[in-house]
Amino acid sequence: MHVMILGAAGMVGRKLVERIAREPDALGTTISRLTLVDAFQPPVPEVLRSLSNAMTFDLARAGVADKLIEARPDLIFHLAAIVSGEAEADFDKGYAVNLDGTRALFDAIRHEGLKSDYMPRVVFASSIAVFGTPFPDVIPDEFFSTPLTSYGTQKAIAELLLADYSRRGIFDGIGIRLPTICVRPGAPNKAASGFFSNILREPLAGKPAVLPVSDGVRHWFASPRAAVGFFVHAAKIDTAKVGLRRNLTMPGLSALVSEEIEALRRIAGDKAVALIKRERDPVIERIVAGWPTQFDAKRASELGFTAETSFDEILQVHIEDELGGRIA
């Protein structure tokens, strides 16, 4: 099987590649060829080097999608995107990459299929940003998409295209609406959602972190490991069971900031919790107030997608996957 990962240098893309490196049959079939694509050079694990081809390409550039799809990958993970903040700040770039780039990919598959039979599986990274406030307390699977960012709009449009192209038999697509990923590895970033991870990751490393909202803020989480699990499961799922509604809200953990903090206390003690500095930021508070807090991800759960059920578990995943099992 030829597997192509678009967005292979991103956080989830890299972890997906690492999972394949660790577990070569993770996707159910032997991988004969792995094509890794990103706007930045994607890293290739040593063990995958002989079958991998890592390339830097901008999906939004004319002809790029056609060129990539000429190689007829059997399974395509489409994780490439301009992130929310940048898509909001740069209208043209967000639409060019997140909408036009995605459509170019989908149309490249269509054109390839017009030459001779071709019907790859396409697993697409969507987001809970397709939803916009006001919400019910628990958002059901049939709740409408009224995004309040251009990023969310672009993801919602890509979902509609994915469903239509799948319905028409152009490819076999699944859209995965990711929860907020926590604990994000790496350095603190400026994303408005960064603090959810910062207040765990930094204290675990003996460093201070800022909490800009109240302890009573609730949000929707899954670990990086669970996110990779969603994509791996989506690659293998029997899409006949999914039917025509191809975009699925993934399961996650609905938790309060205070629950994050108490899990940190149980695992790393009061000393770690003391490193969290409370500095309310009204701008971040306002942004976060517009985010969903809980889903009833019934369909995805029934289809076998799973995520963590407590913050202790999410912390444990971080300690195992990022800290070699030990905390400072």
Add this chain to the structure above:
Amino acid sequence: MHVMILGAAGMVGRKLVERIAREPDALGTTISRLTLVDAFQPPVPEVLRSLSNAMTFDLARAGVADKLIEARPDLIFHLAAIVSGEAEADFDKGYAVNLDGTRALFDAIRHEGLKSDYMPRVVFASSIAVFGTPFPDVIPDEFFSTPLTSYGTQKAIAELLLADYSRRGIFDGIGIRLPTICVRPGAPNKAASGFFSNILREPLAGKPAVLPVSDGVRHWFASPRAAVGFFVHAAKIDTAKVGLRRNLTMPGLSALVSEEIEALRRIAGDKAVALIKRERDPVIERIVAGWPTQFDAKRASELGFTAETSFDEILQVHIEDELGGRIA
């Protein structure tokens, strides 16, 4: 005020123009200029001739939208579309007109606004085709869009763009999800939904009509006059009251085919009803089974949009507007 109507030669477009001809202040402000655009030459009522400019243009052609928007219309009705059956049969044409043409229009407004302040009202004709089966018995305003046609997909995408462009202050948009229009004037057409109109219009004119489904089929209707009323109301509405959720399911009448027939009997007698020939068509039955039957159009109703509440009323509108008040 400069008013532009895209799709001015279509059924609703023509009726909107006729309404303006009859009632020059229908849109709340004096119209100084009226631009009528369609792929076919739009008719211009005599009384509007001095202020009108009727043009044939294909919105999907490069540069057309920019050229039209250079004239900076204050109010734009966007009714231009490839219809459902054709958009399904011709993938490229449907996406080119319904998606790319709409986006070209929206982007032309954006580019014009970058030159100097410009923020027209845009009233967009969407459709209940943005919804796809299975449905709850009554579809609420917050039900999700999972279209099962390319046409419905293109309308749902246009809705998302309209909401995002409105949120960003590029224009002031409203999307109007039309019910099935009944009684459609003119000759019977091959649309799967045609029979809903045929079984009333033809017998009223003393002609036979075929009913290809059972009397127990339920569907969602509004008259052409109500449809024009939606667009006129949307042109004048205070969009602050609409908020960021700019796409509205219009009110309509949920009725059984048997209720259509009984209204016909009350108005035109048994002789008219006897002209309806029952010939079940499994293909049409299957298509119709996938259509929504009833909505709770709460938001639109609260915002002052109104439609008929009985089939007697819908028939009366047809007799008044199409038959000069008299039946055969």
